Amino acid sequence: MTRIGAIFNPYTHSPDEFRDAVRAAESGGLPELWIWEDCFRQSAFATVGAALAWTEALRIGIGIAPMPLRNVAATAMEIATVERLFPGRLLPGVGHGVLDWMGQVGSRVASPLTLMREYVPALRGLLAGDQMSVDGRYVTLRDVRLDYPPVAPPLVYAAAEGPKTLRLSGEVGDGTVLDSGHTAGEYAIATAAIREARAASGRTGDHDVVAYVVTAFGAGAEARAIADVGDKPDPAERALWGDPADVAADAQRFFDAGVDDVVLLPSSRGDIAEFYRAAAEVSKLVGAHVA
Numbered sequence: 106m107t108r109i110g111a112i113f114n115p116y117t118h119s120p121d122e123f124r125d126a127v128r129a130a131e132s133g134g135l136p137e138l139w140i141w142e143d144c145f146r147q148s149a150f151a152t153v154g155a156a157l158a159w160t161e162a163l164r165i166g167i168g169i170a171p172m173p174l175r176n177v178a179a180t181a182m183e184i185a186t187v188e189r190l191f192p193g194r195l196l197p198g199v200g201h202g203v204l205d206w207m208g209q210v211g212s213r214v215a216s217p218l219t220l221m222r223e224y225v226p227a228l229r230g231l232l233a234g235d236q237m238s239v240d241g242r243y244v245t246l247r248d249v250r251l252d253y254p255p256v257a258p259p260l261v262y263a264a265a266e267g268p269k270t271l272r273l274s275g276e277v278g279d280g281t282v283l284d285s286g287h288t289a290g291e292y293a294i295a296t297a298a299i300r301e302a303r304a305a306s307g308r309t310g311d312h313d314v315v316a317y318v319v320t321a322f323g324a325g326a327e328a329r330a331i332a333d334v335g336d337k338p339d340p341a342e343r344a345l346w347g348d349p350a351d352v353a354a355d356a357q358r359f360f361d362a363g364v365d366d367v368v369l370l371p372s373s374r375g376d377i378a379e380f381y382r383a384a385a386e387v388s389k390l391v392g393a394h395v396a
Contacts, residue, residue, distance in 0.1 A: 166196035236249065
């Protein structure tokens, strides 16, 4: 089902601003707020735990937490605890992390693909309540089972960009998080690869694809959105701007490309509460169109 979310960007807003932003998102009617864990700005699980405690209905996505930073059992315990406390409101995602940053902290792996291939199925198994034994290159578990797994395991998202990682995310994840800065045509290629690999691996059911899209509302929106895309070709094809009705209409090209969740990334630092109110209006318009 097509849906709209928005992002709290740790590059443009500090943790000190997070509580007000979360409350603004909920009061404005935004259904989903996504965060990410970047070295060395903002932690993932402390952030989502606080956000869920401050709100009643808002879903919080992690897109993403770097796998190399945490043992998979620790990640499973974090997710399971949050899910037990706030059932059905967490959308957890993991990824390679920025390789240079992983190197800074001594956690860079030689084969990020191997890590994902071992880590994501182990994480999904632990969250399902299974007893897991893995003897991998990077993941080692011996008869590990969570005492308090989630009653209903959340979808586990894997971040992907390159062709091999896109296909792997389809094979091992429940969903995929795609970065911003791409055209609808590029997303269509990515979503096709993801779902083709999922089918080829014998997995059934839907695969949820989340895409971040640079977005601007208000005065000078077009210029701000295009500037934030950078020097990529056809920048106007890689962003959304205008009033909520414009953004809702233009987001359709990304849904048509196979994206399930278009998550609006603020183009620059500004009034985050106003951005979330506008994003919530986009969500309502998209939902009304789908209905």
